[in-house]
Amino acid sequence: MSDELHAEHREGRGHVEAERFWEDHYRRRERVWSGRANPVLVDVVGSLQRPGTALDLGCGEGGDTIWLARQGWRVTAVDVSATALDRAAADAATAGVADRIDFRQHDLAATFPIGAFDLVSAQYLHSPIEFPRVHVLQEAASAVTPGGLLLIVDHASVSPGSWADPEETLAPLDLSPDEWHTERLEAREREAPGPNGQRATVTDNVIAVRRLAR
Numbered sequence: 335m336s337d338e339l340h341a342e343h344r345e346g347r348g349h350v351e352a353e354r355f356w357e358d359h360y361r362r363r364e365r366v367w368s369g370r371a372n373p374v375l376v377d378v379v380g381s382l383q384r385p386g387t388a389l390d391l392g393c394g395e396g397g398d399t400i401w402l403a404r405q406g407w408r409v410t411a412v413d414v415s416a417t418a419l420d421r422a423a424a425d426a427a428t429a430g431v432a433d434r435i436d437f438r439q440h441d442l443a444a445t446f447p448i449g450a451f452d453l454v455s456a457q458y459l460h461s462p463i464e465f466p467r468v469h470v471l472q473e474a475a476s477a478v479t480p481g482g483l484l485l486i487v488d489h490a491s492v493s494p495g496s497w498a499d500p501e502e503t504l505a506p507l508d509l510s511p512d513e514w515h516t517e518r519l520e521a522r523e524r525e526a527p528g529p530n531g532q533r534a535t536v537t538d539n540v541i542a543v544r545r546l547a548r
């Protein structure tokens with residue numbers, strides 16, 4: 335979680351709804367994310383999967399969604415922010431892949447998209463406001479088809495000065511080894527731009543679990 339997001343959260347008083355918080359976050363800037371797909375998604379999905387159906391949870395401005403659609407996936411892309419979804423849809427149209435993407439607005443704390451997917455991806459699905467993450471990730475696992483993959487990528491530093499390891503994300507999901515095979519459970523370092531344009535090394539936790547085919 336970036337220091338900037340935490341600063342925004344501290345500015346708010348009392349309970350702030352997810353939609354209001356994230357809408358405000360996106361509306362404050364013309365563009366929040368780079369538009370590029372997350373490197374771990376490109377690496378894991380590019381090397382392990384043939385295209386099928388995908389669910390992108392917390393898709394933001396659509397960098398991953400559009401990349402997946404370009405690889406031939408049919409994507410359901412979900413976010414709580416209408417502004418983020420509008421930007422993602424505009425970019426998808428420009429990229430010529432809008433017909434392969436179904437954009438849906440959900441507050442995942444309240445509702446979850448119906449359906450089963452060959453890939454369910456949750457990339458940096460963190461929120462500085464109250465968010466039932468374990469419950470949402472359990473629902474994410476339930477939405478994976480037999481033979482399909484659940485890919486979770488987290489910031490290892492979930493809040494400034496506090497670190498988590500990938501097991502801490504996987505264990506509470508309580509996925510039975512009779513039904514799931516852990517393909518990746520690792521902390522990975524990558525170079526990322528810092529707030530003042532300097533380069534910084536950040537650590538991602540990568541969890542890739544495959545639901546065994548029946």
Ligand SMILES: C[S@@+](CC[C@H](N)C(=O)[O-])C[C@H]1O[C@@H](n2cnc3c(N)ncnc32)[C@H](O)[C@@H]1O
Nearest residue numbers: 352356392393394413414441442443457458461
């Ligand atoms: C840290 S951003 C990551 C965005 C994108 N996945 C990426 O990797 O760039 C978290 C995203 O989750 C969305 N989000 C946060 N809380 C949510 C909720 N309760 N329901 C649906 N989306 C949510 C935010 O709007 C935001 O786009």
